[in-house]
Amino acid sequence: MSIQTLFSPFQYKNLILKNRFVMAPMTRAFSTDGIPGDVVTGYYERRAAGDVGLILTEGTVIERPASKNLKDIPNFYGDQALNGWKNILNAVHAKGGKIAPQIWHVGYTPMQWTPPAAFESPDTMTLADIENTIQAYADAAKSAKELGFDAFEIHAAHGYLIDQFFWEGMNHRSDEFGGKTIKERSRFAVEVVKAMRKAVGPDFVIIIRLSQWKQQDYTARLAPTPKVMEDWILPLVDAGIDIFHGSQRRYWEPEFEGSDLNFAGWLKRFLANRQ
Ligand SMILES: Cc1cc2nc3c(=O)[nH]c(=O)nc-3n(C[C@H](O)[C@H](O)[C@H](O)COP(=O)(O)O)c2cc1C
Structure with a gap:
């Protein structure tokens, strides 16, 4: 494959990119108490000025009591945080860049910082917790579109909340959100995606990040076979x-x-077969 491909434009639905360089989402924890300010704006603005085709932001969390595990991870809810994101978006667009927030809930990942409410554990989330969490994802999707982002990405990788449902190593539920097969354990993700899609309509681009590996276990594999x-x-x-x-x-x-x-x-192969 020619390296020139990286410099060619890309379009899918309303997402139009000038090249195929995409900045990976990277948590920086520069947003004091969850509010992204000038430091964060400058950080993304410089990447846009450097001509990256699409910026995927650091994970930014939905409105749930324990959606983050460091206090300075940016929120994706509340007027102050969303105003901060609007400034970032404007700065990136002014430099000719495109930007998609990575929507995140860390799930059960104890770290050095304890959030104000108890962690949600995949073993103990009630059906009401699940329903409220799906709603919080949908609210974040709506905000992303209303603010004018170019797309959003759902963080469903690396052993965080959505991945904890996918993974038999952590999902021991016996209700409809658990099960022996990946199809059964995908129910939470599918419901989240459907709710987010409903919130933004058919044309807004939704990206999902997936991984076999988990922070808790680099050798974990959700899919041992192509099937x-x-x-x-x-x-x-x-x-x-x-x-x-x-x-x-x-x-x-x-x-x-x-x-x-x-x-x-x-x-790519599965998706090509789909078209
Ligand atoms: C400082 C740092 C913070 C990161 N934060 C995130 C994050 O918020 N979301 C995410 O999906 N990945 C995060 N990652 C992982 C990277 O995006 C990326 O996955 C990793 O560099 C390897 O690339 P690969 O997963 O495509 O192989 C982070 C990586 C680093 C080094």
Whole structure:
């Protein structure tokens, strides 16, 4: 493949990019008490000035009591935080860039900072907790569109809340949000995607970030075979995902025996078969 491809424009629905360089989402925890200020604006503005085609922001959290595990991770709710995001968006657009917030809930990931409310554990989230969390994701989607973002990404990778539902290592539920198969354990993600899609309508681009690996276990694999991977991916397409962002850690390693394709390569294959 020619490197020139990276410099060619990209369009999907309303998302039009001048090139194919995408900045990976990276938590910086520069937003004092969750409010992204001038330091954060300058940080993203400089990346846009450097001509990156699309900026995926650091994870920014939905309105739930324990959606973050560091106090200076930016919120994606409340007037003050959303005004901060609007300033960032304006600064990036003024430099000719495009930007999508990465919408996040960390789930059960104890760290050095304890949030004001108890952590939500996948073992103990009630059905009401689940319903309220899905609603909080939908509210974030609505805000992303209303503020004028170019797309948003759902963080469903790396062992955080959505991934904790996917993963049999953490999802021990016996109700309709648990189960032996990846299809059953994907129910939470599917409901989140459907609610977010409903909040923004058909044309707004929704990206999802997925990974086999978890922060809790780098060797974990949700999909041991291509068939299981297909069972994981296709329901998410049906629920409303436009773009899959495969997080691989070791992109040079084949995902399954018998093929050179890596995780992103397999995603591309399943989606090509779909069209
Ligand atoms: C400081 C730092 C913060 C990160 N924060 C996030 C984050 O908020 N969301 C996310 O999805 N990934 C985050 N990552 C992971 C990177 O986006 C990326 O996954 C990693 O550099 C490897 O790339 P790959 O997953 O495509 O292989 C972070 C990485 C670093 C180094």
